[in-house]
Structure formats: C-alpha cells, structure tokens
Amino acid sequence: MTTNPRARARSFDAAAALYAASRPGYPGGLFDAVEELTGRPLAGARVADVGAGTGIATGSLHARGARVVAVEPGDGMAAELRRAHPGIALVRGDGDRLPLATGAFDLLTYAQAWHWTDPARSVPEARRVLRPGGALAIWWNDIDASVGWVADQGARIRALFDATDEGVAFRTLPQGLDSGFRTRTVAWSRRVPLDDHLANLASHSAFLLLGEPGTSAFIREERARLAPLFPDGTVEEPYVVSLHVAVV
Known part of the structure; x- marks a missing residue:
C-alpha cells in the first residue's frame, strides 16, 4: 500500500x-x-475552509454564522459538498495554491486536512490570504485510543498495514508562524449503528487504497469481534479533537 x-x-x-x-x-x-x-466570534467572520471535503466542517462554520468559502480540489468530494450545501460558495484548489484574494480572510480552517499540504507552500499561502491579525486553525478529530476496545481495534489496524501509528504519523504543525500555536482538546462521542462505525473505518484512505477484497475481509472480521461488545447494535465512538490555532 502506498504511503x-x-x-x-x-x-x-x-x-x-x-x-x-x-x-x-x-x-x-x-x-x-x-x-x-x-x-473573535465566528458570526460574520470571513472564513475559508481548506480541504473542505464533503463539507462536514464547512456546514458547521456556516451554521455558526461565518461567511465561509469552501476550498476543495477533488471532483468527487466537491460534488458531494455542492449537493449537501448548495448555498455555500465553493472554489476548486488546495492549500498549496489557494485561489483566494490576498488579505481577504479572518480565518483559515483545516479540518482533517493540513497533512495533505506541503508546508513550504501552504504556510506562505496562509500568510498571504489572511488579513493582519487573522488566524490559522488546524484540527484533527481522532477516535480515543485510551478506551479499551478502541485500542484493541487500532492494534489490529496497525497490524494489517504493518504500521506503528497508521493515520497520524505524517501530521506535523508548521513552524515559523509569528505567534506559534495555542492548543485545545475537546472530548466528545457519538452513538451510531455498528454498520456505520464499520463504514467510517472503510472510508479512511488506508482502506480505500487497500482495495475492496482486503477491506471487506477486515470489516467482516471486525463486525464479528465487535458484535458481542455492542449487543444492541449501537456503538458509542469516543473522540478527541486536537485544535491548534496561530494568529498571524
């Protein structure tokens, strides 16, 4: 599997x-x-959500009153974003080449997306499009490996891909921003059907690149392991969001 x-x-x-x-x-x-x-409040803020994907964070920013523009390079992801959020502006591009005006934004957000950029390009681009005093916000939403069944599942995934820290090893915060980063963590959880939990796993890039046969085999085995732990068919997924904000 390619990394x-x-x-x-x-x-x-x-x-x-x-x-x-x-x-x-x-x-x-x-x-x-x-x-x-x-x-500053999000309400009324000019925000660009970069690497917006299907608009999960974009929609929440819009709901908080932000004047948000989604930036997304992928055809399939952009199509889903347009379907789900037809009233939100969408431009095609990525963090290394932002198709945005200089000094026009109060906030740039990267939800699960900064690790897809080249910081040598994306940091200067962030500086360019942010107004003086604007901020860069980067966050990752990770399932909480301090919970026993999550840790066990993570070990099985790492063994499948022969990885020591699958999914997070290539995350690095950029250097050289004026204020440095301030960090907050937010713990939360969601209750979903077991099939939705397994579909979430299958939507991660490692499984997408593994291909259907290998992914299906792992998902079948994982369903058999988890079903006795969640006899009512509902999984409570615990998460921790790691938020990093720098004012530039």
Whole structure:
C-alpha cells in the first residue's frame, strides 16, 4: 500500500458518498474553542475552509454564522459538498495554491486536512490570504485510543498495514508562524449503528487504497469481534479533537 500523501488524498474522490454518510461531525465545543483562541466570534467572520471535503466542517462554520468559502480540489468530494450545501460558495484548489484574494480572510480552517499540504507552500499561502491579525486553525478529530476496545481495534489496524501509528504519523504543525500555536482538546462521542462505525473505518484512505477484497475481509472480521461488545447494535465512538490555532 502506498504511503504517498497525494495518492492517499486522491483516494477519497471515488468514495465521497461513503465519506459523507459515515464520517463523524464536530462538537459545538470545538467551535467555541476556535472563537476563544482566535479572540473573535465566528458570526460574520470571513472564513475559508481548506480541504473542505464533503463539507462536514464547512456546514458547521456556516451554521455558526461565518461567511465561509469552501476550498476543495477533488471532483468527487466537491460534488458531494455542492449537493449537501448548495448555498455555500465553493472554489476548486488546495492549500498549496489557494485561489483566494490576498488579505481577504479572518480565518483559515483545516479540518482533517493540513497533512495533505506541503508546508513550504501552504504556510506562505496562509500568510498571504489572511488579513493582519487573522488566524490559522488546524484540527484533527481522532477516535480515543485510551478506551479499551478502541485500542484493541487500532492494534489490529496497525497490524494489517504493518504500521506503528497508521493515520497520524505524517501530521506535523508548521513552524515559523509569528505567534506559534495555542492548543485545545475537546472530548466528545457519538452513538451510531455498528454498520456505520464499520463504514467510517472503510472510508479512511488506508482502506480505500487497500482495495475492496482486503477491506471487506477486515470489516467482516471486525463486525464479528465487535458484535458481542455492542449487543444492541449501537456503538458509542469516543473522540478527541486536537485544535491548534496561530494568529498571524
């Protein structure tokens, strides 16, 4: 399986509907923390959500009153975003080449997306499009591996891909931003049917690149392992969002 970030990023387009249907959203506390760390409300703020995917974060930012523009390079993901959020502006591009005006934005957000960029390009682009005093917000929403069954599942996934830290090893915060990053973590959970939990797993790039036979075999085995743990067929997925904000 390739570990090339570009190939992994492109893998989502063919599974955009699965991604939109099964991926978790974000808790309200995350957006409260964004407002706290940026020092301004989202309502009325000019925001670009970069690597917007199917619009999971974009829609939440819009609901908080932000004047949000989605930036998404992938055909399949952009199509899902347009379907789900027809009233939100969408431009095609990525963080390395932002198709946005200079000094026009109060906030750039990267929800699960910064690791697909080249910081040598994306940091100067962030500086360019943000107004003085604007902020860059980067976050990742990870299932909480301190919970026993989650840790066990993670070990099985790492063994499948022969990886020590599948999915997070290539995440690095950029250097050289004026204020440095301030960080908050937000714990939350969602209750979903077991099939939705398994579909969420299958929507991750490692499984998309593994291919249908290998993914289906793993999902069948995982369903058999988890069914006795969740006899009513409902899984409570625990998450921790790691938010990082720098004012530039």
